[in-house]
Structure formats: C-alpha cells, structure tokens
Amino acid sequence: MGVFRMPSLGADMEAGTLVEWEKHAGDLVKRGDIIAVVETQKGAIEVEVFEDGPITRLLVEPGVKVPVGTPLAVIGKEEEAIAAPAAAAPLPPKPEQPPPGRPEAPAAPFMPAVAASPAARRRAVELGIDLATVKGTGPGGAVTLSDVEGAQRPSWADKMRQAIAAAMARSKREIPHYYLSQTLDAGAALEAVEKFNAAQPPERRILLGALLIKSVALALHDFPEFNGFYGAEGFQPSKAVHVGLAISIRGVGLAAPAIHDVDRLLLPDLMTRMRDLVARVRRGTFRSSELADATVTVSSLGDRGVEMLLPIIYPPQVAILGFGTVAERPWVVDGKLAARPLLTVTLAADHRASDGHRGALLLRRIDQLLQNPEELL
Amino acid sequence: MSAADLRAAIVEEIGNIAPEADAAAVADDADLREALDLDSMDIFNLVIALSKRFGIDIPDGDAPRLTTLGGGTQYLAECLAGPKGTARPPL
Numbered sequence: 001m002g003v004f005r006m007p008s009l010g011a012d013m014e015a016g017t018l019v020e021w022e023k024h025a026g027d028l029v030k031r032g033d034i035i036a037v038v039e040t041q042k043g044a045i046e047v048e049v050f051e052d053g054p055i056t057r058l059l060v061e062p063g064v065k066v067p068v069g070t071p072l073a074v075i076g077k078e079e080e081a082i083a084a085p086a087a088a089a090p091l092p093p094k095p096e097q098p099p100p101g102r103p104e105a106p107a108a109p110f111m112p113a114v115a116a117s118p119a120a121r122r123r124a125v126e127l128g129i130d131l132a133t134v135k136g137t138g139p140g141g142a143v144t145l146s147d148v149e150g151a152q153r154p155s156w157a158d159k160m161r162q163a164i165a166a167a168m169a170r171s172k173r174e175i176p177h178y179y180l181s182q183t184l185d186a187g188a189a190l191e192a193v194e195k196f197n198a199a200q201p202p203e204r205r206i207l208l209g210a211l212l213i214k215s216v217a218l219a220l221h222d223f224p225e226f227n228g229f230y231g232a233e234g235f236q237p238s239k240a241v242h243v244g245l246a247i248s249i250r251g252v253g254l255a256a257p258a259i260h261d262v263d264r265l266l267l268p269d270l271m272t273r274m275r276d277l278v279a280r281v282r283r284g285t286f287r288s289s290e291l292a293d294a295t296v297t298v299s300s301l302g303d304r305g306v307e308m309l310l311p312i313i314y315p316p317q318v319a320i321l322g323f324g325t326v327a328e329r330p331w332v333v334d335g336k337l338a339a340r341p342l343l344t345v346t347l348a349a350d351h352r353a354s355d356g357h358r359g360a361l362l363l364r365r366i367d368q369l370l371q372n373p374e375e376l377l
Numbered sequence: 378m379s380a381a382d383l384r385a386a387i388v389e390e391i392g393n394i395a396p397e398a399d400a401a402a403v404a405d406d407a408d409l410r411e412a413l414d415l416d417s418m419d420i421f422n423l424v425i426a427l428s429k430r431f432g433i434d435i436p437d438g439d440a441p442r443l444t445t446l447g448g449g450t451q452y453l454a455e456c457l458a459g460p461k462g463t464a465r466p467p468l
Contacts, residue, residue, distance in 0.1 A: 197437040202425045205437055207417055250414055251397055278418050282395075302416045 004049055004073040006066050009040055009291040010167065016040045017065040018072065019125050027055050029075065034287070036072065039128060041163035042255055043156060043284040045291060051075055063121030065114070065130060116143035123148045130154075156284060160253035171315050175230075176351040179310055182363040184370060185333075186326050186343040192373035196267075206271045212323050212345075213298050214270060214376045217241045217262035219365040220296060225354040226319035226347075226362060227295045235318060235353040244294030244314060245274065247281045256314055257286050258294035267377050301325060308344040318350035321366075378457060383450045387443075390426040394419050405447030420444060431457065 006016050017039040023029055035049040053076035060072045114131040116124070120143045124131050127148065134151045136143035171177075189211050197205040220227045220241050228237040241263045244256040259265075259273045280286065299311045300323040309322040324344040331340040345366055347359050369376060384405075391400040391409070398413040409415050415423075423443055428435045433456045435443075443449040 194437065202428045202435055202437075205421070207421055209417070248416075250395065275418065275422065279422075302418075304410060304416070 002051060002075060003071040004035060004051075004075055006038070006068050006070045006072055007047055007288050007292060008068045009038070009042070009045055009047075009288055010163070013040055013068055013163075015065050015067045016045075017125065017130065018060050018062050019044060020062050021058060022046075023049075023055055025055050025058055029053065029055060038288070039125070041159040041166075042291065043160070043286065045286050045288050047288040049075070061121070063118075063125040063131075065132060114143060115140060116148075117145060119145045120148045127151075127153050157252045160249070160255070164253055167314060168312050171312050175313050175315060175318075177313060177348050178351050178356055178359070179346060179348050180356060180359045180363055181308055181344055181346040182360075182367055183342055183344045184367040185331060186341045186370065189370045189373045190326070190341055192377065196377060200268075204268050206267050207274075208326070209300055209302070209323075210267055210271045210274060211370070211373060211376055212300065213243055213245070213259075213262060213274075214265070214267060215366050215369040216296070216298055216321050217243055218369055218376065219362055221263065222365060223354075223358060223362045225358060226349060228318060228353075229295070229316040230318050230350055230353055231316055235350075238295040240295065242293050242295045244297035244317070245277060246297060246299035246311075247278055249282050249284075255281050255286070255291075256294060256297050256299075257281060257290035260289070260293075296320070298323070308346055310346060311348050313348055313350060318353040320348050322346040322348070378454075380450050380454060383453045384446055386430060387423075387427065387446055387449045387453070390423055390430065391415075391419075393426065394422045400446070403446060405450075406445055409444055409446065427453065433457070 006018075009016065019037040019039050021036050023033065023035045029035055029049050030052045031048075031050055033049050034046045036047045038045050038047050056074040056076065058073045060066060060070070066072070114134075115136065115138075116131050117138065121131065123145055124134070124143075129148060129151050131143055131148075133154075134143045134147050137147055138144040186208070189208060193206055193208050193211060224237040225235070227241055228235060230236075240261055242258040242260050243262040244258045246254060246256045248254050257277060259270065259277060262270060265273065277290070294314070294317060296317055297311070297314050297320040299309060299320060301309055303325060305325040307327070308324040311320040311322040313320050322345070324346070326341045326343045328339050329342045330337055331342060332338070333340065345363060347363055349359050388400040391398060391413070395413060395415060398415070400409070400413060403409060403412045410420065420440060420443065424435050424440050427433075427443070427449075431453060433453075435456070439452065442452040
C-alpha cells in the first residue's frame with residue numbers, strides 16, 4: 001500500500017510529463033501492470049507499477065510535468081500511504097542524489113510548475129512540448145492554447161541528444177573509468193551459432209550478439225563488483241543480471257534499455273527479447289523498468305563496426321562491455337600462424353567499485369565461456 | 378511473380394523494419410547495409426519476414442544473398458521456381 005511516484009527513468013532524468021493514465025481510480029492493479037505513460041527526453045515510456053492494490057486516487061492530471069519522486073497516485077488505503085515514508089521509493093534503483101550545483105528537486109506535495117489553460121496542457125501533450133519552455137501571453141503569464149501551437153516542437157532527436165549529453169557528461173564528470181581489452185578467437189562461437197541455426201527455422205535462429213551478451217551475463221556471476229549501481233551509499237551489487245543493450249536509433253541517437261535476467265534466458269528466448277527490444281526502441285516505446293534498472297551495459301557496433309571500442313559507463317552502473325567487429329586476422333595457433341576470426345572485447349569499469357586485476361579476470365572468463373559455447377546455448 | 382513484384386516485396390519488408398529508410402531508391406547492386414545503414418539485426422529480421430511472406434525456408438548461409446536488392450530478387454525467384462523451400466544458391 002502506498003504512493004505511486006514519478007519514477008526515475010535513468011540517472012539523468014529530473015522530471016517527466018504525465019501523458020495519460022492507463023488505469024483509473026477504483027481499478028485494481030498488480031505489480032508489473034502499466035499504469036501510466038510518461039514523456040521524457042527519451043520518448044514516451046510505459047510506466048509499470050510496483051505494488052498490488054486498488055487505486056484510491058489519481059493526484060496528477062495528464063499534461064503536467066512534475067519532478068522525479070512526485071506522488072502521482074495513491075494505491076490502497078490512503079492513511080497508510082500518507083504514513084509511508086517518502087524514502088520508500090517504488091522503483092529500484094533509488095533516484096540518485098542530484099549532482100552538486102543542480103537545484104534539489106522539490107519534494108512532495110505536487111505543484112504545477114507552469115500556469116496554463118487546460119486546453120493548452122492537452123495540446124502540449126499531443127505535440128510533445130514541455131510547457132516550461134513556452135512563453136505565456138495569458139493572464140499572469142499563463143500559457144494559452146495559441147502559445148502552445150506557436151511553439152517550436154522539439155524533435156525526438158533533439159530530446160534524445162539532450163538525454164545522452166546529460167548522462168555521458170555526468171559519467172565523465174563523476175566516474176573514474178579504467179579500460180581493459182582482450183582479443184579472442186571467435187571461431188568456436190561462430191561455429192556454434194552456425195550449427196545451431198542450421199537446424200532452426202528463421203525465427204528461432206540466433207545472432208552471435210546473443211551469445212556475446214549471454215557470456216557477459218554468466219561471467220558476471222563470479223564478478224559481482226561489475227554488476228549493480230553506484231549511489232550515495234557507495235556500490236550496491238545486484239543479484240539479478242539485467243543487461244542494458246546499447247541500441248542505435250538511426251537519425252535519432254542511442255538508448256540502452258535492459259533485458260531482464262539474461263543469465264537465466266535460453267538463447268532463442270534471449271534473441272526474441274533482443275529483436276522485440278530493438279524494434280520497440282526504434283519506434284520510441286520503452287517500458288519504465290527497461291530504462292531504469294539495467295545493472296550493466298553491453299555495446300557492440302555490429303558487423304560494420306570497428307576493431308575495438310572504448311565505451312562510456314552509463315551511470316549509476318559501474319561497468320560497460322564493448323565488442324568490436326569480428327574480422328579475420330593473423331593469430332598463432334599451436335605455434336603456427338593462422339587466419340582466425342578475431343574479436344576484441346573491452347571493459348570500461350568504475351575504479352570506485354573495482355580494480356583492473358579483477359577486470360582482467362572478468363575478460364578472461366568471458367573468453368573462456370566463448371571458447372566453450374555449448375554451455376551458453 | 379515478376380522480378381519487379383519480388384523487388385517491391387523486399388522494399389516493402391525493409392520499410393517495415395526500417396521505416397525511415399527509402400529502400401526503393403537504392404540501386405540493385407548496392408549493399409543495403411551501407412546504403413540504408415542496416416545492421417545484422419535488420420538483415421536477420423528481413424530473412425524472417427521474407428521467409429514468412431513467401432512460405433520458404435531461407436537457410437542461414439543464404440542471408441548474404443539478401444544484402445542487395447538485385448541479389449535478393451534473384452534469390453527469391455530461384456526459391457519460388459525450385460521445389461518448395463529447397464532452392465540452394467549456386468556455389
């Protein structure tokens with residue numbers, strides 16, 4: 001029983017606009033239900049609820065932009081909800097402390113930040129315009145319908161670029177990165193993929209990328225210091241392995257939503273999740289849990305990429321792995337020079353949470369897993 | 378089914394996978410990955426879409442033939458002409 005609040009959908013998010021309610025007062029909700037759609041810099045996000053119970057009251061009207069943590073709805077008995085401490089945030093990870101120099105997000109109670117007519121609010125939501133950026137010409141500077149219609153609509157690309165800029169600037173400002181790389185022979189992994197696919201219809205086949213992601217998830221079991229979040233109380237490891245997948249959105253930018261519990265997924269199922277996620281990300285629809293709770297990220301520039309990449313950690317995570325493009329290169333096998341398909345894997349990790357010695361062992365473990373790919377299938 | 382129909386079918390399926398791409402304007406011998414910035418996941422999805430649309434099995438090893446519009450059109454024509462689902466590319 002408690003309060004459903006504006007979730008933090010990534011460390012860079014300070015506020016979000018409630019676009020619409022998917023549930024209404026009196027509806028019974030259960031954990032995982034999509035309760036609302038929230039507009040952020042990354043696009044429209046379907047937000048899941050994290051408790052069970054009836055919705056007692058909705059507190060915020062569609063079209064209103066509120067800071068992260070603002071109560072949006074009461075679930076269950078009202079008096080219990082109000083008695084619940086504000087620290088009982090509904091979403092892991094807890095919203096990060098804003099970095100120094102930025103204003104504290106005001107706590108509850110909710111107040112509309114901008115004076116605007118109801119018609120202007122509705123239109124602003126439809127057009128994806130942040131009311132705070134519109135100059136009001138109505139009474140007392142209130143934003144009117146015509147003000148909204150005259151305002152420049154920010155493109156998805158503009159908003160996403162701002163989100164990337166905020167997250168990456170914060171990462172480079174706060175996280176002491178160190179980088180390690182290891183080149184490995186991808187021949188065994190490629191053969192396993194080919195052999196597996198030969199017996200499968202097209203929709204059950206896999207790409208090498210799925211094998212790489214699974215190898216990372218399994219390797220992290222023995223290296224918890226690379227899987228979790230760094231917050232105000234230091235590093236908090238995560239038992240679950242939710243792998244964020246860096247997905248490029250042509251002409252728009254990049255997002256890294258999570259696939260949950262990758263270590264427990266069979267490869268064809270992981271592949272299906274990857275396909276579904278890539279398709280939805282490129283259409284601009286994510287779910288809140290996918291955006292907020294990746295515990296580690298994997299970036300791969302695919303088959304037209306580069307030899308190696310040096311990725312930037314997505315805060316509040318503490319590690320990101322980068323896979324280069326597989327290319328046939330000279331390699332020594334049993335004392336003889338051979339042409340082998342080589343792959344370079346890179347680790348960028350947070351020195352506050354781990355050291356290079358353990359990072360090196362993590363990369364070696366990934367290499368070992370990829371030399372015995374049958375265990376990954 | 379004419380070559381033009383097969384080409385149009387491939388263009389339509391690419392449009393479903395990458396709505397922002399103008400596949401119809403790509404030259405027949407141009408690499409779709411280069412011309413439209415498609416990645417391995419997009420080609421993977423194209424193979425699935427075409428195999429469903431035409432009811433044919435496209436072996437994994439044949440996927441490279443679908444990376445140009447000309448190659449894809451010819452490949453589909455061979456598949457549809459041969460015994461169902463068994464057409465193999467000449468080596």
